[in-house]
Amino acid sequence: MATTARRGPYFCGIDAAMDVVAGKWKPLILWELRHYGTRRFAELRRGLPGVSEKMLIQHLREMEEDGLVHREVYREVPPKVEYSLTEHGISLDAALTSLGEWGTDRMRRIGAEKVSVDVAGPVR
Amino acid sequence: MATTARRGPYFCGIDAAMDVVAGKWKPLILWELRHYGTRRFAELRRGLPGVSEKMLIQHLREMEEDGLVHREVYREVPPKVEYSLTEHGISLDAALTSLGEWGTDRMRRIGAEKVSVDVAGPVR
DNA sequence: AGAGGCACTTACCCGGAAGTGAGTACCTCA
DNA sequence: TGAGGTACTCACTTCCGGGTAAGTGCCTCT
Numbered sequence: 467m468a469t470t471a472r473r474g475p476y477f478c479g480i481d482a483a484m485d486v487v488a489g490k491w492k493p494l495i496l497w498e499l500r501h502y503g504t505r506r507f508a509e510l511r512r513g514l515p516g517v518s519e520k521m522l523i524q525h526l527r528e529m530e531e532d533g534l535v536h537r538e539v540y541r542e543v544p545p546k547v548e549y550s551l552t553e554h555g556i557s558l559d560a561a562l563t564s565l566g567e568w569g570t571d572r573m574r575r576i577g578a579e580k581v582s583v584d585v586a587g588p589v590r
Numbered sequence: 591m592a593t594t595a596r597r598g599p600y601f602c603g604i605d606a607a608m609d610v611v612a613g614k615w616k617p618l619i620l621w622e623l624r625h626y627g628t629r630r631f632a633e634l635r636r637g638l639p640g641v642s643e644k645m646l647i648q649h650l651r652e653m654e655e656d657g658l659v660h661r662e663v664y665r666e667v668p669p670k671v672e673y674s675l676t677e678h679g680i681s682l683d684a685a686l687t688s689l690g691e692w693g694t695d696r697m698r699r700i701g702a703e704k705v706s707v708d709v710a711g712p713v714r
Numbered sequence: 715a716g717a718g719g720c721a722c723t724t725a726c727c728c729g730g731a732a733g734t735g736a737g738t739a740c741c742t743c744a
Numbered sequence: 745t746g747a748g749g750t751a752c753t754c755a756c757t758t759c760c761g762g763g764t765a766a767g768t769g770c771c772t773c774t
Contacts, residue, residue: 473702474697474700474703475703475704476693476702477617477618477704477705478617478693478704479689479690479691479692479694479695479696479697480621480686480690481617481618482694482697482702483689483690483692483696484617486693487608488731489731490732493601493602493604493608494601494602494605497602497604506750508749508750518732518733518734518735519751519752520733520734520753521733523751523752523753524731533699539751543740543741544741544742544749544751545739545740545741545750545752546751547750547751554699557692561688561689561692562604562689563688564684564685564688565603565604565607565685565688565689566602566603566607567603568681568682568685569600569602569603569604569606569607570602570603570606571603572607573600573603578598578599578600578606579598579599579600580599580601581599581601612761614761630720631720631721632719632721642762642763642764642765643722643723644722644724644763647722648761663721667771668719668721668772669720669721669722669770669771670721671720671722
């Protein structure tokens with residue numbers, strides 16, 4: 467499969483955690499799911515401006531495999547799939563908050579631009 | 591140059607922090623420097639089994655550029671360069687501890703192997 | 715004299731992560 | 745009727761992080 471291991475061996479815990487969040491969109495997916503509780507595929511796609519469908523699916527599948535997200539399929543007429551965080555996903559998100567704060571500080575320090583993630587308008 | 595931006599724009603703080611620790615050896619370098627306070631190039635090389643000199647230098651240069659490590663050159667007869675963490679490097683390392691704990695938990699959960707970082711033996 | 719340590723630099727190559735774009739089966743709404 | 749939404753899959757390409765290997769200038773040890 468396209469699923470590349472993510473099973474170590476690792477040097478330390480940070481390694482093991484980084485392996486699981488490595489991927490351009492994974493922290494954002496975590497943030498979205500944490501923020502909204504549960505989201506559908508198309509909602510996530512709209513929430514992550516610039517993500518390709520292929521990448522989004524691939525990341526979601528890997529995160530499901532890693533036990534971070536839960537995937538609930540509703541066999542309805544317009545197909546409906548809901549994604550949410552598992553217990554492990556929630557604790558990972560919590561473990562990331564201090565890193566997030568450090569990053570926010572850094573953005574302020576270097577005066578980095580922030581991508582606007584507003585619900586409405588297309589970016590650029 | 592080989593230095594690839596690392597200046598955003600970012601979606602959020604986690605992005606900004608991940609950008610700076612992205613790189614196979616950066617968390618380990620952080621750990622080494624944090625643990626020993628100050629380390630020479632060859633000491634780091636020996637401490638990170640499997641790292642190539644090119645990668646080690648490249649990572650150190652980027653981390654210096656990002657204000658995480660301090661590079662002190664002693665113009666002596668056998669050249670001597672000492673690396674240490676800056677204030678920002680120390681705070682980043684601190685922000686990573688909770689993530690490290692999460693990763694350690696995960697390693698226990700999935701029963702991942704741990705690379706032995708003993709001074710002596712070559713690993714496999 | 716030659717081996718070896720120190721702190722690098724340079725050139726080249728490879729694999730995998732990520733992007734692009736199209737196709738699918740079914741349904742709803744204007 | 746056809747445009748668009750839903751949740752995908754598949755094939756192809758590009759890019760770049762990381763590995764390999766060699767060279768450099770200077771010194772010390774045997």
